[in-house]
Amino acid sequence: MMTLKALQLPLVVQSPMASCTDLPFRLMGRAHGMRFAFLEMISSEALVRNVPQTAELMRTVPEDRPLGAQLVGCDPQIMGEAAAKIEALGYDVVDMNLGCPVPKIVSKGGGSMLLREPHTAEQIFRCVVRAVKRIPVTVKMRLGFSDPSGHEAAAIARIAEACGVDAISVHGRTREQGYRGVADYEAIGRVKAAVTIPVIGNGDVVDAASALRLRAVSGCDGVMLGRGALGNPWIYHQIHAALSGAPVPPPPDAVARKAALLRHVELQVQHDSWPLGPLHRVACWYFQHLPGVAEYRHQVNRVRSVEELKMVIEAFPVARSDRHFEG
Ligand SMILES: Cc1cc2nc3c(=O)[nH]c(=O)nc-3n(C[C@H](O)[C@H](O)[C@H](O)COP(=O)(O)O)c2cc1C
Known part of the structure; x- marks a missing residue:
């Protein structure tokens, strides 16, 4: 049986992100x-009705575990x-979305409307905990619908704990904030203090320093990465190192970024029946913040x-100064 304890602590978790955390990304x-x-979020109704697009979103391979x-x-x-159904299909955790801000949901x-309900x-x-026999059940939530204090999330977290939910993750913004402003790590700490699970x-973790800050300020048991991992797979080693007190590997140079992006392109071609759509996005992730990216984006x-x-991608200019980690 898969338990959260079986995973190495502190937990470093890649969050679900629609249209981003697909199989090549993982x-x-x-x-x-x-x-x-x-996986990115899955509609429970679509899954129960066997909608083919849902199966597409759930594609995985044995090494993706x-x-x-x-x-x-x-x-x-x-x-x-x-x-x-998720348990029967062999996934390792089932999570419930109480954070999605999208009006359609x-x-x-x-999504986040459940924070008010x-x-x-x-x-x-209760229904999910009863239905799942072996794997951990978790909930991902925002701080609140519009109240940024964390009290709404703390109340829901207590209910989740009483129902037998194994762990929760908290994005330090409200539904009203969307993705604007800064994630509030102190408010996440209030949710942490409300439960024993x-x-x-989660929120604004973009490097080792921000992961350490999130843990120190909130006292949380693990960190969840979101946008900071897009085009930045090096972040996992950096954060694992930081949280275990080891030296943090240096950031990649432009040469390494280009090689990684070309590998990502290969994986997208291998695992996606229409790779060009997502690759327009993926290709921009890897070179963000580098000089020359505006013209490159236009070309992409x-x-x-x-x-x-x-x-x-091959033609992207790699300046001498960007190659400082080469031997
Ligand atoms: C494009 C995009 C798609 C997202 N899709 C989901 C999703 O499917 N389920 C979910 O719980 N959160 C989703 N989120 C929220 C992220 O998982 C995460 O909670 C949020 O981005 C905050 O973390 P960050 O500041 O590190 O990015 C999404 C966010 C973005 C930007």
């Missing part, structure tokens, strides 16, 4: 020390049924084939 991460990742699946939805019975009562949230937790902090947006894209 395989790149695994090659650079990613230990635990989530341990791997969690996250469910979004607001019908307790359907969430329970979908959770049982919130207007139906799912503690009774429904409780029914969902492990709490994983115009390519119409993977071959063309590879030529644009």
